[in-house]
Amino acid sequence: GAVVSQHPSWVICKSGTSVKIECRSLDFQATTMFWYRQFPKQSLMLMATSNEGSKATYEQGVEKDKFLINHASLTLSTLTVTSAHPEDSSFYICSARPRTGYAGANVLTFGAGSRLTVL
Amino acid sequence: KNEVEQSPQNLTAQEGEFITINCSYSVGISALHWLQQHPGGGIVSLFMLSSGKKKHGRLIATINIQEKHSSLHITASHPRDSAVYICAVGGNYGGATNKLIFGTGTLLAVQP
Numbered sequence: 001g002a003v004v005s006q007h008p009s010w011v012i013c014k015s016g017t018s019v020k021i022e023c024r025s026l027d028f029q030a031t032t033m034f035w036y037r038q039f040p041k042q043s044l045m046l047m048a049t050s051n052e053g054s055k056a057t058y059e060q061g062v063e064k065d066k067f068l069i070n071h072a073s074l075t076l077s078t079l080t081v082t083s084a085h086p087e088d089s090s091f092y093i094c095s096a097r098p099r100t101g102y103a104g105a106n107v108l109t110f111g112a113g114s115r116l117t118v119l
Numbered sequence: 120k121n122e123v124e125q126s127p128q129n130l131t132a133q134e135g136e137f138i139t140i141n142c143s144y145s146v147g148i149s150a151l152h153w154l155q156q157h158p159g160g161g162i163v164s165l166f167m168l169s170s171g172k173k174k175h176g177r178l179i180a181t182i183n184i185q186e187k188h189s190s191l192h193i194t195a196s197h198p199r200d201s202a203v204y205i206c207a208v209g210g211n212y213g214g215a216t217n218k219l220i221f222g223t224g225t226l227l228a229v230q231p
Binding site: 034038042043044045046049091093095108109110111112113115 | 152154159160161162163164167205207209218219221222223224
């Protein structure tokens, strides 16, 4: 089955530093990946849609200069939280959809998530 | 009012009980997803459905498109079913295709 690997699973950093989170589709090619953020006891909120080879589409209220998304290949998307501050502390999770033609093309597979704590 | 509403928010059951979690939505959808999130945060996709009913092991998901309502049933519940169950609807929202709108989740605790 489709597997999405997300790394790191947790990270603690100092305020002002940048943190990169990777999302990899291990056994399928994903033209589209999604990045979500989840605050404690709240539901997931879509941050942006990452399309391979083009610019990400950000949701309203999400700062594109703060949350840099790069989808340079069909198996890797990265989210970089730049100049992180304590309010950026959250659980970040990605999901990927296989490209059309793959057996599980309609299945959305999630990574295990990355818990970011900014001190 | 949220576009995706789930009930109940919290549910405690005894092992072996039949469990139902409900999801109502107010937007047009191309598909509805049921997801399971364990305490560590990882999310597993349980079902994606756009009509009728699907069954996988002890889990059953139904959807009524006309009533904009879906239910997730767990038969013979077990403590390992304890998790947050999330309903999400997918469609073309705000010009974005395949965007998901999530419910707030139902926290299920199955006691032995």
